[in-house]
Amino acid sequence: MRIGVAMMLMISMLSAVAQAAPVTINNMRMWPAPDSTRLVFDLSGPVEHALFTLHQPERLVIDLTNARMANQVRDLTLAQGHVRQMRYASRNSHDLRVVLDLKGAVRPKSFILKPHREYGHRLVIDLQEDDSRDKPVVAKEANTRTRSKDVIIAIDAGHGGDDPGALGRRGTREKDVVLKIAKQLEALIKKEPGMKPVMIRSGDYFLSLKKRVDVARKHHADLFISIHADAFNNPRAHGSSVYILSEGKSSSDVAQFLADSENNSDLIGGVSLDDKDELLKMVLVDMVQNTTIEDSHELAGNVLSGLRRVNSLHKNHVEQAGFRVLKAPDVPSILVETAFISNPAEEKKLRSPAHQKKLAQAMLQGIKAYFRKNAPEGTTLAMQERRHRIVRGDTLIDIAERYQVSVGRLRRTNGLRGDVLRVGEILRIPVTGS
Numbered sequence: 001m002r003i004g005v006a007m008m009l010m011i012s013m014l015s016a017v018a019q020a021a022p023v024t025i026n027n028m029r030m031w032p033a034p035d036s037t038r039l040v041f042d043l044s045g046p047v048e049h050a051l052f053t054l055h056q057p058e059r060l061v062i063d064l065t066n067a068r069m070a071n072q073v074r075d076l077t078l079a080q081g082h083v084r085q086m087r088y089a090s091r092n093s094h095d096l097r098v099v100l101d102l103k104g105a106v107r108p109k110s111f112i113l114k115p116h117r118e119y120g121h122r123l124v125i126d127l128q129e130d131d132s133r134d135k136p137v138v139a140k141e142a143n144t145r146t147r148s149k150d151v152i153i154a155i156d157a158g159h160g161g162d163d164p165g166a167l168g169r170r171g172t173r174e175k176d177v178v179l180k181i182a183k184q185l186e187a188l189i190k191k192e193p194g195m196k197p198v199m200i201r202s203g204d205y206f207l208s209l210k211k212r213v214d215v216a217r218k219h220h221a222d223l224f225i226s227i228h229a230d231a232f233n234n235p236r237a238h239g240s241s242v243y244i245l246s247e248g249k250s251s252s253d254v255a256q257f258l259a260d261s262e263n264n265s266d267l268i269g270g271v272s273l274d275d276k277d278e279l280l281k282m283v284l285v286d287m288v289q290n291t292t293i294e295d296s297h298e299l300a301g302n303v304l305s306g307l308r309r310v311n312s313l314h315k316n317h318v319e320q321a322g323f324r325v326l327k328a329p330d331v332p333s334i335l336v337e338t339a340f341i342s343n344p345a346e347e348k349k350l351r352s353p354a355h356q357k358k359l360a361q362a363m364l365q366g367i368k369a370y371f372r373k374n375a376p377e378g379t380t381l382a383m384q385e386r387r388h389r390i391v392r393g394d395t396l397i398d399i400a401e402r403y404q405v406s407v408g409r410l411r412r413t414n415g416l417r418g419d420v421l422r423v424g425e426i427l428r429i430p431v432t433g434s
């Protein structure tokens with residue numbers, strides 16, 4: 001058992017401000033996620049701070065130099081996620097100590113964010129559940145190895161928590177509508193035999209783009225579909241778009257603009273990705289990605305055809321851009337911009353549960369069309385019997401070749417003796433690999 005101060009993290013920033021007017025904490029927000037909780041302090045300026053944890057019971061202490069709590073914040077109760085309660089007191093007349101009483105062990109991380117969009121200076125504290133301390137690790141392993149026979153579709157609602165995404169003129173937030181659409185899609189997929197949805201984000205909290213991809217891979221996703229709503233300076237811009245990852249440069253300037261604003265998510269969340277190893281990794285990943293891009297292209301085309309029935313299309317073709325969230329090298333991935341939230345008519349539609357459902361149905365149609373041709377081996381969908389209607393000129397050898405089965409199995413499955421095929425007759429195509 002460890003008692004007392006176990007970890008001491010000192011983060012010194014801008015020590016020059018120490019003599020100036022005190023930094024005020026104007027607001028606090030908390031975003032609980034399943035295995036972590038993010039706490040955000042809205043500040044009047046940059047602050048110097050230090051963190052350390054105490055055990056038995058678990059606590060996190062945050063010391064802020066030359067800081068004070070604004071009056072309106074004093075009554076906020078922030079017992080959410082991993083936090084049982086929060087206390088604070090001033091120290092040596094000008095510093096502030098905040099103590100979080102925790103529900104369990106956490107690994108804390110903190111960083112300062114500069115003003116961005118509607119936000120000013122912020123101090124962000126991430127409390128990552130410390131499973132090395134309270135959970136046995138052994139049981140988890142066995143779980144990840146058994147692969148479900150269902151195809152697994154990772155549904156990623158964009159943005160979340162402190163990152164609202166794009167904003168509509170009536171104040172509609174992208175993070176809210178895309179989560180609703182994602183939940184509609186989840187419900188629809190649950191009803192489909194042979195398919196299983198995995199929600200990357202199930203509530204209003206922030207996940208880095210890298211983490212989103214990691215979650216999908218952890219669940220052995222067969223597909224990754226990231227749901228967003230577009231915004232552009234021109235309120236007349238409208239229509240749905242479907243993106244896949246580009247090998248090189250984006251296919252258009254608008255695509256580049258979008259890629260930038262969606263990728264900026266991580267800057268808003270404050271996670272620094274400017275790490276050289278990361279860059280090298282991505283270059284290597286790009287090399288194995290080309291085959292996945294072909295699959296993604298097919299999936300994107302199918303989803304675009306589905307969306308065409310419920311909304312106008314922004315472009316008539318699949319677009320390519322450098323979205324970081326699409327960078328799972330072995331999972332076909334698409335990013336759907338359901339509509340322009342910056343367009344008043346489309347904003348109104350995005351708010352409507354009936355339209356949200358239509359969008360989800362359109363995406364499901366596309367997903368189903370994709371799996372009819374590309375169900376991964378060993379899944380229930382791949383086992384479903386395929387059929388072939390004989391047309392003039394078909395030969396058994398041609399059909400066998402086309403469906404990658406042997407002529408012998410084709411004969412046995414259909415009880416065929418000779419080589420004569422009747423036009424219009426339907427052949428059952430045996431399942432491959434079983």
Ligand SMILES: [Zn+2]
Pocket residue numbers: 158159165166174228229262
């Ligand atoms: Zn977005």
